[in-house]
Amino acid sequence: xxxxxxxxxxxxxxxxxxxxxxxxxxxxxxxxxxxxxxxxxxxxxxxxxxxxxxxxxx
Numbered sequence: 001x002x003x004x005x006x007x008x009x010x011x012x013x014x015x016x017x018x019x020x021x022x023x024x025x026x027x028x029x030x031x032x033x034x035x036x037x038x039x040x041x042x043x044x045x046x047x048x049x050x051x052x053x054x055x056x057x058x
Contacts, residue, residue, distance in 0.1 A: 006037055011052055011056060
């Protein structure tokens with residue numbers, strides 16, 4: 001699974017997230033590529049919810 005596919009599965013608009021928070025996007029992408037998606041989700045659980053609320057796919 002790619003980071004882009006992961007964001008879609010979490011209902012996060014990748015383009016808006018990348019444009020409005022490029023640093024967080026790059027850090028998360030690098031971290032995601034270093035670990036299993038479930039580990040990433042566990043590590044970022046509450047942060048993912050906040051990002052989803054800001055960049056919900058419409």
